[in-house]
Amino acid sequence: MASAPLALSVPEEWSTRVRIRDDARGLQREIECRPEAVKPLCSWVIQTIGYAFAGLIVEEAGEWRLRYAFYSTEAPSAWIYIVAHAPHAQTRFSSITEVIHAADWHEREAEDLFGLVFEGHPRLGDFVLHDDAWQEGLAPMRKNFDGRRPPPLRMPNPDWRPRRIVSAPGAFGMPVGPVYSAVTESAHFLLETVGEDVIRALPRFFYKYRAVEKVAEGRRADDALLLAERINGLTAFAHGLAYAQALETIGGIEVPPRAATLRVFLAELERLRHHVGAIAELCESTALVVATSQAAILEEELLRLSGALTGHRYLFGLATAGGLTRDLPDAEVAAAAVRARDIVKRLDRLERRLVRTSSFLDRLEEVGIVTEAEARAFGLVGPIARASAVSRDLRAIQPYGAYRDYVFEVPREAEGDGYARLRVLFAEARQSLRLMIQALDRLATGPVRSADAAPIAGAALGWTEAPLGAAFHWVRVDEQGRILRYRIIPPSFVNWHAFHLAAEAFAFQDFPIILATFGLSVSENDR
Amino acid sequence: MSQWVLSGLKAKIKTGIKTTRYPARPDRAPGVTPGLPVPRPVRSAHSGEGDAERIANRCPTGALDAREGRVDVDLRRCIHCFRCAREGSESMPWEGSYEWAAAVSPTAKLGHAFASSVHIRVVDAGDCGACLHEVKQLANPYYNLHRLGFFFTPTPRQADILLVVGPGTDQMREALTKTLTAMPTPRRVIAVGACALSGGVFGPSFACSEGIRSIVPVDIEVPGNPPPPLAILHALLVATGRAQSADSASRTRQLDAVERET
Numbered sequence: 137m138a139s140a141p142l143a144l145s146v147p148e149e150w151s152t153r154v155r156i157r158d159d160a161r162g163l164q165r166e167i168e169c170r171p172e173a174v175k176p177l178c179s180w181v182i183q184t185i186g187y188a189f190a191g192l193i194v195e196e197a198g199e200w201r202l203r204y205a206f207y208s209t210e211a212p213s214a215w216i217y218i219v220a221h222a223p224h225a226q227t228r229f230s231s232i233t234e235v236i237h238a239a240d241w242h243e244r245e246a247e248d249l250f251g252l253v254f255e256g257h258p259r260l261g262d263f264v265l266h267d268d269a270w271q272e273g274l275a276p277m278r279k280n281f282d283g284r285r286p287p288p289l290r291m292p293n294p295d296w297r298p299r300r301i302v303s304a305p306g307a308f309g310m311p312v313g314p315v316y317s318a319v320t321e322s323a324h325f326l327l328e329t330v331g332e333d334v335i336r337a338l339p340r341f342f343y344k345y346r347a348v349e350k351v352a353e354g355r356r357a358d359d360a361l362l363l364a365e366r367i368n369g370l371t372a373f374a375h376g377l378a379y380a381q382a383l384e385t386i387g388g389i390e391v392p393p394r395a396a397t398l399r400v401f402l403a404e405l406e407r408l409r410h411h412v413g414a415i416a417e418l419c420e421s422t423a424l425v426v427a428t429s430q431a432a433i434l435e436e437e438l439l440r441l442s443g444a445l446t447g448h449r450y451l452f453g454l455a456t457a458g459g460l461t462r463d464l465p466d467a468e469v470a471a472a473a474v475r476a477r478d479i480v481k482r483l484d485r486l487e488r489r490l491v492r493t494s495s496f497l498d499r500l501e502e503v504g505i506v507t508e509a510e511a512r513a514f515g516l517v518g519p520i521a522r523a524s525a526v527s528r529d530l531r532a533i534q535p536y537g538a539y540r541d542y543v544f545e546v547p548r549e550a551e552g553d554g555y556a557r558l559r560v561l562f563a564e565a566r567q568s569l570r571l572m573i574q575a576l577d578r579l580a581t582g583p584v585r586s587a588d589a590a591p592i593a594g595a596a597l598g599w600t601e602a603p604l605g606a607a608f609h610w611v612r613v614d615e616q617g618r619i620l621r622y623r624i625i626p627p628s629f630v631n632w633h634a635f636h637l638a639a640e641a642f643a644f645q646d647f648p649i650i651l652a653t654f655g656l657s658v659s660e661n662d663r
Numbered sequence: 664m665s666q667w668v669l670s671g672l673k674a675k676i677k678t679g680i681k682t683t684r685y686p687a688r689p690d691r692a693p694g695v696t697p698g699l700p701v702p703r704p705v706r707s708a709h710s711g712e713g714d715a716e717r718i719a720n721r722c723p724t725g726a727l728d729a730r731e732g733r734v735d736v737d738l739r740r741c742i743h744c745f746r747c748a749r750e751g752s753e754s755m756p757w758e759g760s761y762e763w764a765a766a767v768s769p770t771a772k773l774g775h776a777f778a779s780s781v782h783i784r785v786v787d788a789g790d791c792g793a794c795l796h797e798v799k800q801l802a803n804p805y806y807n808l809h810r811l812g813f814f815f816t817p818t819p820r821q822a823d824i825l826l827v828v829g830p831g832t833d834q835m836r837e838a839l840t841k842t843l844t845a846m847p848t849p850r851r852v853i854a855v856g857a858c859a860l861s862g863g864v865f866g867p868s869f870a871c872s873e874g875i876r877s878i879v880p881v882d883i884e885v886p887g888n889p890p891p892p893l894a895i896l897h898a899l900l901v902a903t904g905r906a907q908s909a910d911s912a913s914r915t916r917q918l919d920a921v922e923r924e925t
C-alpha cells in the first residue's frame with residue numbers, strides 16, 4: 137500500500153475554502169469542497185500534480201457526495217479524492233469533461249442513474265438506460281427507487297432514433313448489433329460512411345445492463361463478492377481480488393503470506409489464459425485458421441489447468457476478504473507452473489510464426505490507431521494504453537498485495553496500432569509466467585485465510601491490474617457488514633470510450649479486426 | 664502460408680488428435696468440468712438436529728433445500744461458489760460429471776431430419792462472458808462441434824436452435840424475442856447457465872429477469888456457472904435425440920447411489 141507522504145498543498149486561493157483530510161495510513165488525501173470548486177481543483181490535480189483520473193463515485197447519503205478519484209502514475213503515492221458535498225435538493229453540477237475528457241462517460245452514467253445534470257457536458261441522455269426502453273428521469277440508483285422489481289410504469293420513447301453525425305451527401309449508417317456475428321457479446325455499433333471507409337463509429341452499449349451496483353446494495357459483503365466475480369467472468373479473479381482488497385482495507389484485515397503469494401500466482405495464471413484467448417480471437421478475426429486453432433488449443437489447456445488446480449476453469453469462488461477460500465497443494469502449484477511454462481513455449485513459437493506471416497501483419501499494421509496523446513486524454517488503461525506508449529500498470533505504479541516484492545517488466549509499444557496491441561499481449565503473457573514462477577519459489581507454509589473478524593463500517597477503494605487494465609472497486613459497508621454503496625470502474629468502461637478513435641477512418645472490413653485487437657469485455661462495461 | 668500447413672500437420676503428428684471422444688466415450692480429462700453438488704442425506708445419528716438447515720443456509724442463491732433429513736440441490740440456482748463444499752465441517756458431496764442438460768418441454772427433441780446438420784444462433788442476454796466463452800470453446804479443436812454436425816450461424820433465418828446465455832436483461836428483451844421470431848419452425852431454445860435458468864446472482868431486478876423463461880419459451884436447460892463445453896455439447900445432443908436428458912428422476916437415482924455408499 138502507498139505510504140509516501142504527500143508533498144503537495146492546495147493552491148492558495150482555495151486553501152481557505154476546502155477541508156483536507158489525510159488518512160492515518162497515508163493511503164489517501166481527501167479534499168472536501170463545495171461543488172463550484174470541483175472543476176478548478178480537478179484541473180489542478182491533473183495539470184499541476186500530474187495525477188490520472190480514476191473515476192467519479194456518486195453517493196447519496198442525505199446529501200450528495202461527488203467523489204472524484206485520482207491516482208499517481210509515477211512512484212507509489214497516496215490517492216487524491218476531491219469530494220464535493222451538496223444538499224440533496226441540488227441536482228445540477230458543473231461538468232468537468234471539458235478539462236478531463238476521461239470523465240465524459242462517468243458524468244453520462246451519473247446523469248442516467250442518479251438523475252443529476254452536469255452543466256456544460258456536450259452530450260447527455262440515452263446512455264445506460266436506453267430511451268426506447270425506459271422513460272426519462274427514472275434514476276434507479278437513487279435510494280428511494282426499489283430495484284428488486286420492475287418499475288410500475290414504463291414510458292419508453294417510441295420515436296427515439298440513433299443520433300447521426302455525418303450529413304454529407306450520400307452518407308449512410310450501417311447498424312451492427314446488438315445481435316451480430318456468430319458468437320459475440322451484445323453491443324451495437326452504428327457505422328457511418330459515404331463509401332468505403334468508416335467515418336464515424338458510434339457504439340451503443342448497456343444492452344447487458346444488470347444493475348450490479350444497485351442489486352449489491354443491502355447484500356452482505358461476502359455475497360456482493362459473487363457479483364464482483366461476475367461482472368466479467370473471464371477476469372473473475374482480478375475483480376474478486378480488487379473487491380476483497382477494498383474490504384481488507386476497511387476492516388484492517390491482514391492477508392497471510394501464503395495467500396498473498398498464491399494470489400499472485402492465480403492472478404497471473406488468469407492473465408496468461410486471458411491473453412492467450414485474446415490472441416486466439418485476434419487470429420480468428422483475420423481468418424487465420426491454423427493459428428486460431430493453435431491459440432485456442434493453448435487456451436483450453438490453460439482452462440483445464442485452472443480447473444484441475446482450483447476446481448473452477450475461470451477461478452470463481454477463490455478470492456475472499458482475508459485470503460483465499462481454499463489452499464492449493466505445493467506439488468500441484470508446481471505442476472501447474474511447469475505446464476504453464478510449456479504452454480508459453482508453444483505460444484512463443486506461435487508468435488514467431490505470426491510475425492513471419494505478412495498477410496497477417498498487413499491486416500494489423502497501421503490499422504486501428506490510438507495515439508499516445510489520445511490514450512492520455514481518454515485516460516486509457518491496460519494493454520491498450522501500453523500499446524500506445526502509456527505504460528500504466530497498477531502492479532508497478534500502485535503495487536497491491538505482494539507485487540512490491542516481485543520482479544517483472546511492463547511491456548510497452550509506441551505505434552498504437554493493432555500489431556502493437558498484439559505484441560503487448562504476447563509480451564505480457566511471458567511476464568505472467570515469470571511472476572508465476574517467482575510466486576512458486578516464495579510459497580511459504582501457513583494458513584491461506586485470516587480469522588473472520590466482526591464487520592467494521594467504512595469505505596475504501598480496492599484495485600488490481602486486471603488482464604484488461606485497471607479495475608477499481610469502491611465499497612462502503614455499514615456496521616452489519618452490508619453494502620451501502622458499491623461503485624465499479626472496470627477497464628473496459630474506460631477503454632471502450634476511446635474505441636471509436638481506432639475504428640474511424642478505416643475500411644469496413646477492418647472493423648472486426650480492430651474490435652478484436654481491442655479485445656474488450658462488454659459485460660464488464662455494462663455491469 | 665505453407666508454414667501454417669506444416670506447423671498444423673507437425674502439431675497433429677506430435678501431440679496426436681486432441682479432440683474429445685465424447686459422446687462415444689466419457690471424457691474424464693482433469694479440468695473439463697467444475698462439477699456440481701449432489702443431494703445428500705443428513706442423518707441425525709452422527710449429526711444433530713438442524714444440520715441440514717445449516718448446510719442449506721450457506722448457499723447464497725437458495726439452491727440448497729433442507730428437508731426430512733436430506734439436502735436437495737436445485738441445479739438451476741447453483742453458481743459454483745463452493746461454499747457448501749469448502750466451508751464448515753459438514754459439506755456437500757461433489758460430482759465431476761457434465762451431462763446436466765435437462766429437457767423441460769415435451770417437444771424438446773428435434774426430428775430426425777436434423778440428425779446430421781443443425782444450425783445454432785447464439786444470443787447473449789447479459790452473461791458475464793464466461794458462458795459465452797464456453798459456448799465458443801465448442802469450436803475449439805478440443806471439442807470440434809462440427810464433427811457432430813453442429814454449426815454456429817449469424818443468421819437467425821437459418822437457425823434451428825436458439826442458444827441463450829445470460830439472465831435476460833431488460834434491454835436485450837426485444838432483440839431476443841425478435842431473433843426467435845425470425846427463426847423458421849421447427850426450432851428449439853436452449854438456456855445455458857445458471858443465470859439463464861434462474862437469474863443467477865443478478866436477477867430478478869428492475870433491469871434483469873429471473874431467467875430467460877419469462878421472455879422466450881425454453882426447451883432444454885443447462886445448469887452450471889458457467890456450464891463447461893461438454894455440458895453444452897450434451898444439451899445439443901439431447902436436442903437432436905442423440906443423448907439422454909438429465910432430469911429430476913436421475914437426480915433421485917444419484918441420491919440413492921450416495922445413500923447406498925454411505
Ligand code: SF4
Binds near residue numbers: 700722723741745748
Ligand atoms: S456451490 Fe454455492 S451456489 Fe452451489 S449449491 Fe453450493 S452453496 Fe449453493
